[in-house]
Amino acid sequence: MTPSTRPLNRTTYDAAPAAPVRLIHLGLGAFHRAHQVFYTVKAEADPSDPEWGYCSFTGRGPSMAEKLTSQDGLFTLVTRSGDGDEYDVIEGIVEAQPANNVARLRELMASKDLAVVTMTVTEAGYHLTQGLEINTSSSSVATDIDALRGDHSRITYLGTAAGKLVLGLSARRDAGLGGIAIMSCDNIASNGNTVRASVLGLAREVDEELEEWIEENVTFPSSSIDRITPASASELARDVAEATGYEDVAPVVAEPFASWVIEGDFPNGRPAWERAGAQFVEDIEQFENRKLWLLNGSHSLMAYYGQLREHDTVAEAIADADVRSRVETLWDEAARHLTADGLDISGYRAALIERCENPRIRHNLAQIGIDGATKQRMCAVAIMNAELGAGRNGSGSAFSIAAWIAFVLGNENAANINDTRASEIDKARRAGQPIRALVAVLDEDLAANESALATITGHVEALTS
Template sequence: MTQKLNRTNYDAPAAPIRLVHLGLGAFHRAHQVWYTQKADPNWGYASFTGRSGRVSDQLEPQDGLYTLVTRSGDGDSPEVITSLVEAQPSYNLERFRELLGDENVSVVTLTVTEAGYHLAEDGSLLHDDDVKFDISELQKDTPEKLETAAGRIIYGLKARMAAGYGGLAVMSCDNVADNGPLTRNSVIGLAKEIDSELASWIESNVTFPSTSIDRITPATTDELIEDVKRETGFEDASPVVTEPFASWVIEGEFPAGRPEWEKAGVVFVDDIEQFERRKLWLLNGSHSLMAYYAQLKGHATVDEAINDPDVRARVEALWDEAANHLTADGLDIPGYRDDLIERFENPRIRHNLAQIAIDGGTKQRMRAVPIMKSELADGRPGNGAALSIAAWIEYILRADEIQDTRADDLEAARKSDDPVKALIAALDEELAANEDAVERIRGFHDEVKAL
């Protein structure tokens, strides 16, 4: 006989809420909440969905409890996670405001994807429709709705300033380079449009730590829900599956305190830049290469792709290029590469290449493009990165519908007279102005379009 998973049936008193999160999804629950529970279960999370309220609807009847299934070649290890105390929909602005106005709340974390920061390439605030809407709404004492993460944070920080409490840390856990400065630009850029006094208070009191995060977290399936019910005896509407590997590197200060995450294996560093690049270029870079090149070859998952000798050779070539520019102490590039191969080969983590392929117009800007440009600057051709860009181009050209936040721009580029060059320019204008680089990518494109 099974039971509903909740705090009545499962003995897990709710911890005090001291952390707030925007972007409630599987990765957040497999990473930040899991690390927090390992470090100190007395720090509770209140987490808000991005736009849809689906996950909060599933977790609210469970009092925030869910099962995290760590899946390795040796089997499954299910664990009930208790540190998520509240699962809230994005539209509950007043609860968000109340929490940030609480002296006990010390850290806000975010997983809203790069598009969620609404910034132009130069780091300035985009005045798109969502930003314009929030500027208008934040002029009111009580906004009816806010569209951006920065808008919600500003609404909450205004309450904190009014209450006379000190600042806190706002920390992006999104998979983008320089995510601390990115978050700072988004929040302060929008605050300056609303209230100069509030913007000054944020600049003086709020910190924006940078992070490098890593843990593969595939989508939840009906099969996983049934596995959890059978293995644990609890009915869980929203379990999460993940791999054994996890990594979290942080640079920055926490003015209101934080959990002792280092007890759970989090690494604190003075300079995070090359740790970010290691993850973006090696893990994410190879993911993108496989997402396009291996799909063109007919593969569906990461483990299928990495076991194709041709795909593996392409991945290794990309890694060789990236490693030329990853030289900081403590990176252990050979060990990191070995770990990646082991993770990719895990047959029980079904990481779909089609899922990874979404939003390549943004992802490849941070993955293949900087590797190729770094190689070109050192007088090398950057063939591994060029192949990855070429495979993305062919993937876009074949797509019935482009699944990308930049779909309009990419649609226009692929309809141009020279779609290869136009799509390179959509990634990086400087790279597109380098005729030798364009011709090199074009040559690889001729190769991959024959697949």
């Protein structure tokens, strides 16, 4: 701290009174703060008298909770565009808690004021099999089941998001309260069904009567979320201090663009997120696919093909004419299957190019490439399967799959495969037919389709020759 700066907290900053906790979030990170908290603050009818406060729990360690607690939940959102930076202090988090404070979570979920739980725990955090059944062979799930079958008041640790929600919903039922909404904000198609399957599956293992209560009272809206929020570089805090005069130990940076599309009901109310630009729809599927296939799909393609061409960031990759051509081809394939009213695919594509070209958002390709097996299954594989179903070969999406395979095959050190399925991927790339085996990691039916496999193989061979 310098003589010209002050620490950021509610005694040094002229903040509004802290709102009551009516929202919980699991997975406190940069995206949550730049998206759900941002929307909630912007949705307040009277910012000087806010009605909707978040208690946000970290996903693992206590670090971010400790940083935000030292600042009374305040943090600076830096909106970074080609025209410069905007600095806004965001006041929507009124309580930040470490992941292991399950007692506080249980207490809050048994409050009549609580309306919504939002989540960003990644797909792996739901602990589901491919058939959307709770994975009871997971040690984390098994441990939580054992704990939840005992005295809930004595539980001090739960390792899964579903376990924590079951604990809280049990307390809510026991308090004689009505239902709430639990909404996933993860990049997963039909994420409402995903969180529903996870919570109900775990509840079924613990208490079938609780499972029935949840089915009758709790809703699981689906949402499609979008805002590029790169990892904060070390110099961000310095920039904030110089621009605002406040020492912020937890700033976050994001692009100007933000989108939130929601489908579902909220039995105990919700913020008026539409006031901040959120869109409520009757059928979210194609809106989800627009985001997954166009934004996430192009990011994954660039992550692997861009790195193969020695680029480090999205802005560098999209400036490469060959990479951009591959992105446009992928988008052409996806667009054939995105026909619902209100999607505005041409406008969305134009906005994506502008976002990718933003020179002041350093979106690292290596970061995007993490957990590629899951991302490619949801994006490129889904597009290729749609194209195959329409009688076309899906060469553009096949190229994206091939770029991932070429990248994996080029990584001789298994430790460099930054993926929750790294051991499975490493085994596949060492198989007698590594291309087929790696495609099978993404989709076994696709790997068994000889024509599709030939298309992918041709691209891999061109990329690795």
